[in-house]
Amino acid sequence: MNSGSGLFKFLIFVLLVIVVVIQGLSIMQSDRLCERLDGLIKTVSESQIAMANPSRGDDGPGDEGDWLIWHIPAEPASLNPITGRDVYERWITGYYHNHVYETLLEYNWDTLELEPLLAESYEVSEDGKEITFVIRDNVHFSDGVKVTADDVLFTYETIMNPSIDSAHLANYFQEFKEVVKIDERTIKFICHKPYFLALETAGIMSVLPKHVYDFNDPMQFNDRYTNPVGSGPFVFEKWDTAQKIVLARNENYWGKKPKLKKIVFKIIKNDLAALQAFLAGEIDFYKRTASEQFVKYSKDPEFLEKASCLEYWDPRVAYGYIGWNQKKVYFKDRRVRQAMTMLVNKQELIDTIYDGKGELTSGHCYKFGKFSDKTIEPWPYDPEKGKELLDEAGWVDTDGDGIRDKDGVPFRFKLMAVSGSPVTERTARAIKDYYSRAGIEMELDFLEWSIFEQKLYDKKHDAAFLAWGGVITPDAFQVWHSSQIEGRGSNHVSFANAEADKILEDARPTLDEKKRIKMYHRFHRILHEEQPYLFFRVRPRLSFIDKRCENVKVHKLGLDPKEWYVPKEKQKYK
Amino acid sequence: MIPTLIGITLMIFAISRLAPGDPFSLQSGPGGQLDAKTFGNYVEQQKKLHGLDKPLPVQYVLWLKNTAMLDFGDSIKHHRPVFELIKERLPITLMLNVIAFVLIYTISIPLGVLAAVRHKKFVDTSMSVIVFVLWSIPVMLAGQLFIGYFCGPTFKNWFPPAGLSSNDADTMAFLPWLGNRLWHLVLPVICLTYRGFAYLAKQVRAGMLDNLRADYVRTARAKGLSNLVVIGRHAFRNSIIPVITIMATLLPAMIGGSIIIESIFSIPGMGRLAFEAVTTRDYNVIMAVATIGGVLNLMGLLLADIAYAIADPRVSFEGKL
Numbered sequence: 001m002n003s004g005s006g007l008f009k010f011l012i013f014v015l016l017v018i019v020v021v022i023q024g025l026s027i028m029q030s031d032r033l034c035e036r037l038d039g040l041i042k043t044v045s046e047s048q049i050a051m052a053n054p055s056r057g058d059d060g061p062g063d064e065g066d067w068l069i070w071h072i073p074a075e076p077a078s079l080n081p082i083t084g085r086d087v088y089e090r091w092i093t094g095y096y097h098n099h100v101y102e103t104l105l106e107y108n109w110d111t112l113e114l115e116p117l118l119a120e121s122y123e124v125s126e127d128g129k130e131i132t133f134v135i136r137d138n139v140h141f142s143d144g145v146k147v148t149a150d151d152v153l154f155t156y157e158t159i160m161n162p163s164i165d166s167a168h169l170a171n172y173f174q175e176f177k178e179v180v181k182i183d184e185r186t187i188k189f190i191c192h193k194p195y196f197l198a199l200e201t202a203g204i205m206s207v208l209p210k211h212v213y214d215f216n217d218p219m220q221f222n223d224r225y226t227n228p229v230g231s232g233p234f235v236f237e238k239w240d241t242a243q244k245i246v247l248a249r250n251e252n253y254w255g256k257k258p259k260l261k262k263i264v265f266k267i268i269k270n271d272l273a274a275l276q277a278f279l280a281g282e283i284d285f286y287k288r289t290a291s292e293q294f295v296k297y298s299k300d301p302e303f304l305e306k307a308s309c310l311e312y313w314d315p316r317v318a319y320g321y322i323g324w325n326q327k328k329v330y331f332k333d334r335r336v337r338q339a340m341t342m343l344v345n346k347q348e349l350i351d352t353i354y355d356g357k358g359e360l361t362s363g364h365c366y367k368f369g370k371f372s373d374k375t376i377e378p379w380p381y382d383p384e385k386g387k388e389l390l391d392e393a394g395w396v397d398t399d400g401d402g403i404r405d406k407d408g409v410p411f412r413f414k415l416m417a418v419s420g421s422p423v424t425e426r427t428a429r430a431i432k433d434y435y436s437r438a439g440i441e442m443e444l445d446f447l448e449w450s451i452f453e454q455k456l457y458d459k460k461h462d463a464a465f466l467a468w469g470g471v472i473t474p475d476a477f478q479v480w481h482s483s484q485i486e487g488r489g490s491n492h493v494s495f496a497n498a499e500a501d502k503i504l505e506d507a508r509p510t511l512d513e514k515k516r517i518k519m520y521h522r523f524h525r526i527l528h529e530e531q532p533y534l535f536f537r538v539r540p541r542l543s544f545i546d547k548r549c550e551n552v553k554v555h556k557l558g559l560d561p562k563e564w565y566v567p568k569e570k571q572k573y574k
Numbered sequence: 575m576i577p578t579l580i581g582i583t584l585m586i587f588a589i590s591r592l593a594p595g596d597p598f599s600l601q602s603g604p605g606g607q608l609d610a611k612t613f614g615n616y617v618e619q620q621k622k623l624h625g626l627d628k629p630l631p632v633q634y635v636l637w638l639k640n641t642a643m644l645d646f647g648d649s650i651k652h653h654r655p656v657f658e659l660i661k662e663r664l665p666i667t668l669m670l671n672v673i674a675f676v677l678i679y680t681i682s683i684p685l686g687v688l689a690a691v692r693h694k695k696f697v698d699t700s701m702s703v704i705v706f707v708l709w710s711i712p713v714m715l716a717g718q719l720f721i722g723y724f725c726g727p728t729f730k731n732w733f734p735p736a737g738l739s740s741n742d743a744d745t746m747a748f749l750p751w752l753g754n755r756l757w758h759l760v761l762p763v764i765c766l767t768y769r770g771f772a773y774l775a776k777q778v779r780a781g782m783l784d785n786l787r788a789d790y791v792r793t794a795r796a797k798g799l800s801n802l803v804v805i806g807r808h809a810f811r812n813s814i815i816p817v818i819t820i821m822a823t824l825l826p827a828m829i830g831g832s833i834i835i836e837s838i839f840s841i842p843g844m845g846r847l848a849f850e851a852v853t854t855r856d857y858n859v860i861m862a863v864a865t866i867g868g869v870l871n872l873m874g875l876l877l878a879d880i881a882y883a884i885a886d887p888r889v890s891f892e893g894k895l
């Protein structure tokens with residue numbers, strides 16, 4: 001064997017590898033070429049429809065064109081509004097913004113009242129059991145087919161189909177006995193009994209085009225995760241796995257067309273990378289910034305020249321809490337639970353750990369909303385009063401080891417929290433410190449979410465550090481009614497109070513909002529006295545928006561990029 | 575090879591199923607707001623739908639049977655065949671790793687040779703120091719530092735902080751597009767590469783030193799062969815065996831390492847898929863990724879065996895059947 005030939009073969013091998021890589025790259029490139037051709041054909045055919053079908057509605061201020069690059073921290077699993085479960089599906093195509101799919105009704109961004117969208121009008125019968133929607137005559141899906149009662153019926157039936165992976169939604173629709181199509185444009189939802197959320201449930205349902213989504217085999221529908229088609233102002237263009245999802249303007253839209261030509265949802269998981277991308281102009285809309293980043297940059301004059309820093313509230317903000325498991329001996333007594341709240345200086349935690357971005361809260365409803373009783377002040381930080389209450393409840397240090405005890409049981413419990421968030425971990429440690437000063441030993445248990453979740457439902461835990469997301473119209477039944485303690489109910493602190501149960505039951509058929517507000521105010525008071533949770537804080541939304549976007553308004557419901565535009569001279573993308 | 579592979583899958587299967595939690599309750603979570611009774615039904619129904627209601631051994635045998643026919647099943651989270659998910663992501667991970675792999679070898683082999691030739695001189699010592707300093711910097715830290723210092727206008731805006739291409743890459747012509755893509759790959763590849771130098775360069779250096787002291791090298795020199803030929807053809811070829819052995823272990827290790835790098839740089843590769851699958855208990859994806867990782871591992875070993883035969887005429891496969 002020639003002594004040089006081995007080396008020669010090795011070089012050939014390396015060369016081959018390089019050739020394969022280049023070949024792979026060029027295959028990807030030709031794929032892209034095909035995609036571009038497809039896109040071109042699509043645009044041409046769309047513009048033909050648009051010519052035949054001039055769009056309606058006034059244009060509003062601003063120049064047309066440009067893209068909005070919108071940061072999302074994780075990729076949605078699916079863009080199918082029925083099988084999809086995550087919040088990003090709702091941002092991108094779902095009912096939060098109605099970009100691709102639309103709903104019969106929508107919340108007014110400023111008044112938070114339900115208003116017709118696909119529906120022209122709606123009517124709730126006297127007894128509250130029947131809701132009738134009349135669909136607009138001029139609405140059509142992006143492919144030109146008219147929206148009819150059949151599509152609404154199809155959507156409802158798909159959600160209720162037991163073979164469809166939609167149990168999480170179907171639960172809400174169980175309130176309906178049946179849905180009846182009256183004529184092409186009229187559809188009626190009939191409830192078993194009056195329920196105040198029925199209108200919202202039926203109205204805020206993304207309507208799917210039957211001619212696109214119809215299926216023989218339910219698995220076919222379950223597997224449909226992409227290529228969403230709806231009637232909204234944007235159409236789906238492309239999904240680059242784990243990189244970006246692109247929506248393009250629906251040139252054929254029935255209503256007021258947005259100014260932006262495209263919205264690109266850019267998926268960046270790493271916070272620091274997302275911030276850098278924003279600074280470099282790769283992202284225009286950084287919706288959920290960390291409070292630390294926000295505080296630092298909102299004081300930087302150079303940054304403020306380039307970007308707006310918005311701090312705002314919307315009813316969907318979450319509230320953080322510590323839930324005391326009342327099955328445990330420590331937390332059976334209301335006085336102990338009150339004391340636990342008084343021992344923690346929550347304001348200090350907000351100021352130091354959350355950079356002052358947050359407000360104390362005293363109940364389960366959106367703090368600034370109408371269902372929250374604003375006369376209730378959160379319990380003050382009062383360690384002396386807290387210790388007195390503990391003494392009263394019988395928790396005193398009898399054996400002199402520095403830890404309170406009662407009937408031979410020392411006050412030593414475990415707080416479990418979800419691991420992975422440094423902020424949560426710091427907060428939990430600080431709280432541990434407050435309690436140790438009052439003779440209570442709290443151990444910390446940071447768990448991965450899946451394990452945390454299982455422990456929570458087994459109800460073997462002592463206390464849990466968690467947060468609940470907010471809603472516009474609250475129904476507290478699932479979290480607070482005593483029937484939700486057993487099994488996998490959401491009442492994981494085992495809160496049971498006869499008066500509260502009665503209120504929650506009575507509130508459900510009460511359609512009169514004023515009466516319901518009164519009931520909820522009373523319920524709020526009960527929660528405040530009972531303190532089943534240590535209600536901790538709510539956090540405002542903190543967003544960065546590139547200054548090239550104009551007409552950015554803060555509504556009561558948050559930000560709506562559909563109304564934004566970029567002036568001609570600042571446009572970057574074509 | 576086959577029994578090893580089955581062993582690997584059995585282990586992964588056991589570990590993933592014995593971990594607490596299940597994919598369905600995770601999907602809805604407490605935020606899912608299902609009432610108590612519906613939730614129980616929902617989980618049961620979902621388990622049936624995905625065949626998770628059967629006893630574990632049955633599940634494993636079924637999985638093995640399907641996998642033998644290259645059917646990895648459906649992802650629970652994505653509602654898609656796992657095969658499709660992997661098809662999208664594997665090329666990206668492989669591309670990253672192959673580039674890094676080639677780089678590691680093209681840089682550290684000459685480095686090692688150089689250090690051996692200049693034994694105990696300035697070049698040798700400084701190389702050792704630099705290479706070991708690099709080796710001891712954690713990838714997570716380096717990645718975050720790179721993003722912090724080289725990816726934004728605050729310091730140097732040289733590289734993009736995330737992803738594989740720019741926002742408007744789809745409208746570019748081929749060469750700018752290729753440039754854009756390579757530009758996005760620079761930092762991730764550096765992160766994948768820099769720790770690999772130390773071990774390999776040291777191995778080459780040690781092997782070379784042994785051989786340079788050997789008699790045949792002295793003979794070669796005495797023959798009047800040029801220095802280049804002595805080092806390149808005689809000493810180097812004989813010290814390449816350990817380098818090949820490392821190759822077999824380096825490739826799989828790098829694929830493991832890309833889990834971290836893909837998360838830091840938001841690159842849609844296998845590593846990120848695997849990580850998300852583990853946190854959401856997406857069993858089929860976990861199994862598929864682990865199996866493919868195992869296959870790559872074994873293939874690395876096989877490749878090393880073949881490379882032995884090329885590099886060293888004493889090793890041959892003939893007559894061993």
